[in-house]
Amino acid sequence: MSSIKVIIDNIELCADENKTIMQVAEDADIYIPHLCHHPDLHDVGGCKLCVVEISGKNDIQTACTTKIEEGMIVKTKSEKLDEMRRLSMELMLANHVDDCTTCPKYLKCELQSLIQYLGVSTSRLRRTLNAVPVETENPLIIRDLNRCVACGRCVRACHDIRGVGILDYDKNEEDRIYVGVKNGLSLSDANCRFCGACVEVCPTGALQDKKGVFKDGNRDDVLVPCKHECPAGINVPKYVRYIKDGNFDEAAAVIREKAPFPKSLGLVCMRFCESACRRKDINGAVSIRELKRFASETDSYKWKDKSFKKDKTDKKAAIIGSGPAGLTTAYYLAKLGHAVDVYEKLPVAGGMLSAGIPDYRLPKEVVESEIDVIREAGVNIITNSKVESLKELKENYDAVVIAIGTDKGVRIPIPGSDLKDVYVNIDFLRRDLIDIDIEMKKSVVVLGGGNVAFDCARSAKRLGAESVAVVCLEGKGNMTASDEEIEEAIEEGIQIYNSRTFVKIEDNDGNASGIVCQEVEDFHFDENKKLIxxxxxxxxxxxxxxxxxxATGQRADLGVFKEIELNGRGLVNIDDCYKTNEDGIFAVGDAVTGTASVIQAIAGARKAVSSIDKYLGGDGVIDEVLSSEQPLDPMIGMEEDFAKKECSHYKCVPVDKRINNFNLMTVGFDTKTAQCEASRCLQCDLRPKLTKAKFWTEYKVK
Structure with missing residues (x-):
């Protein structure tokens, strides 16, 4: 590669002789008007906006298709060039809808920006509009041909970058060229891969993402919604792609980079990623949680060789509580070189993972296997040890972390709430660990509509209750429990009563005999958060x-920590660094946020660790790369019936095989199913790799 000298607008530049004038100008941050040009696409010079004058040549040239030559002198601004550009722009605008304010790209449109730059007015145009209906029936993408200027960027992106090739030029009945879908088919029927490259390079509002597909925020983040919505920021597309390619160890390593409980998450994660998955609007979200489970179950732990372990420090930290937040905090603090002791009041470690979620959803041996990895990192876990005094504990440690969770059930203060055989959710689920003598009855009523309520109801069924009912305030379709919990409970014969408020528990000689309810037509919370x-x-x-x-809620049992300030919700009050009002005492997890998910607890703990490590004299860096670099091939190609690929869910053991035991009730993917499901991924992480178009205002020389 040899370098030659050229002059653009009196600026002398050295550049690769194989580059075009446009490429050299962009490298030097010099603006030349353009529309059909895009840095990632081959150039065709179709829009005629990038015209330039070259010394010694009579003809006007397009900068995007003209290669530089030694000593070339280029002029990008002149009255003649401006006139040519305005004419080209007016010809494009003649068939372009004149209403910008209703376009989603308003103030973010390259065409609009160019109109401003060139000073073009549509007032003197002879309009040749031929309005066509806006196509809204396609998944994810809106096509508004009234805003198309036939620049061809979408066509080239579909053919040359993605290798799909379903977009191309066509002519309508009036012999006018337009961009159409192959054979006039819908995007799904034409085998679109819905990668979004066409939308990303479109300079007008002709191609748009449907409203709500992406949230507002940093482009590189929001364009990958599964990763963006994962509280821990797990690189979902990367491990899904590794599974598709058959590299399961690498897939497991990707998950381990952000979460020390991948097996547990593979069974009980709340699936925020799937709720955000763009594929859901085509024919069902990718079963990301099940793929996480598959990766964790096939993990051979090769990632351990890349895991960091810093030299020992002289600092000691105590963690109160061994749930996912507490153990995640302990794990990373130990890897950072600090001595870590975890105090757990129960006989087993794991918090709600081990002593709250029933074994049929999350077997204790799965949790224990993950805790073993945390112990390997140097964490010392002390069970059957309830901390009664922060002051005494702090005397022996440089930092103390409150991570007790919300493990105290709440009784609604209605008549009869203290009768015999009336329990709270947490006590019932921990019946074997906290020495409560619970005699199962033939009929059980669970009050509440969340996942914990269904855990109680389904556990009661497995313990021999003949009749189990769930009664809740929320209407059908508005319950906080996951759809799968509700569906599986109904399969197991559990009856659900929606839209009920509780009046009293019926008393039969000191024993509970039922719940008196009233039907609720609707409810809301007033400005003081009082239920109406x-x-x-x-x-x-x-x-x-x-x-x-x-099972109407749970709270943190913070009574013994009287020196710690609480907020209005009765949770630990912390600053942005997870510090409490007491020096050296931090808090994390449900005691701070209220009852949340496992992945949210992990995410919060990771942030807290950075602050705690800095307090202890470290740099707070816990990020680690356990997986290999994964080259992304933008050429995804066409795949027949891609949009119709069916979604694979986990399978439940038949009802008659699961209803009388606590064995794991779900069956994970086999290799073939996992790879097939992974191949349904739209590979949204390819889109941010496309170069973001620069507006003329962003160039240094314009």
């Missing part, structure tokens, strides 16, 4: 049950 109910007249009724379980 609209009760249906004459709707009072009784639902019989010899055991009542409150």
């Amino acid at each position: 109910l609209n009760i249906k007249e004459n709707s009072e009724h009784s639902i019989k049950g010899e055991m009542i379980i409150f």
Whole structure:
């Protein structure tokens, strides 16, 4: 590669002789008007906006298609060039809708920016508009040909960058050229891969992402919604692609970079990533959680060779609570070289993972296997050890972290709440660990509509209850429990009563015998967050049950930590660095946020660790690269019936095989199914790799 000298607008430049004038100008941050040009696409010079004058040549040249030559002198500005550009722009605008304010690209449109730069007015144009209906029926993408200027960027992106080739030029009945889909098909039927490259390079509003597909925010983040919505920021497309390619160890390593509980997450994660998955609007989200489970179950732990372990420091940290937040904090602090002791009041470590989520959803041995890895990092876990004094604990440690979670059930103060055989959710789920003598009854009523309520109800069924009912305030479709929990519970014979408020627990000689309810037509919270109910007249009724379980919420048991300031929600008050009001005492997890998911607890703990490590004299850096660099091939190619590839979900053991035991009730993917499901991914992480178009205002020389 040899370098030659050229002059553009009196600026002398050295550049590769194989580059075009446009490329050299862009490298030097010199603006030459353009529309059909895009840095990632081959140039065709179609828009005629990048015209330049070259000394010694009579003809005007297009900068994007003209290669530089030694000593070339280029002029990008003159009255003649401006006139040519304005004419080219007016010809494009003649068939372009004149209403910018209704376009989603308003103030973010390259065409609009060029109109401003060139000073073009549409007032003297002879309009040749031929309005066509806006195509909104395609998944994810809106096509508004009224805003298309036939620059061809989308066509070249589809053919040359992605190798899909479903977009091309066509002519309508009036012999006018337009960009169409192959054979006039819908995007799905034409085998579109929905990668979004065409939308990304479109300089007008002709191709748009449907409203709501992406959230506002940093472009590189929001364009990969699964990763963006994962609280821990796990690189979902990367491990999904590794699974598709058959590299399962690398897939597991990607997950381990952000989360020390991949097996548990593979079974109980709340799937925020799937809720954000763009594929859901085509024919169902990619089953990301199941792919996480598959990767963790096939993990051979080769990632350990790349895992960091810093030299020992002379600092000691105590963690109160061994749930996912506490153990994540302990894990990374130990890897950072600090001595870490974890104090757990229960006989087992794991918090709600081990002592809250039933074994049929998350077996204890799975959690224990992940805790073993945390112990290997140097974490000392002390069970059956309840901390009663922060002051005494702090005397022996440089930092203390409160991570106790919200493991205290809440009884609604209604008549009968203290009767025999009335329990709270956490006590019932931990019945074997906290020495509570619970005699199962034939009929059980669970109050609440969340996942924990269904854990209680389904556990009661497995423990021998013949009749189990879930009664909740929320209407059908608005329950906080996941759809799968509800569906599986119904399969297991659990009855659900929606839109009910609780009046009292019926008393039969000191024993609970049922719950008196009223039907709720609607409810809301006022400005003081007080619940306002609209009760249906004459709707009072009784639902019989010899055991009542409150599953209407839970809170953190912070009574012994009297020196710690709490907020209005009764949770630990912290600053942005997870510090409490007491020096050297931090807090993380549900005690700070309220009851949240496992992945949210992990994410919060990772942030807290950085602050704690800095407090202890470290640099706070916990990021690690456990997986190999993964080259991204933008040429994804066409795949027949790609949009129709069916979604694979986990499989439940048949009801009659699961209803009388606590064995794991789900079956994960086999290799073939996992790779097939991974191949459904739209590979959204390819889109941010496309060069973001620069507006003329962003150039140094314009």
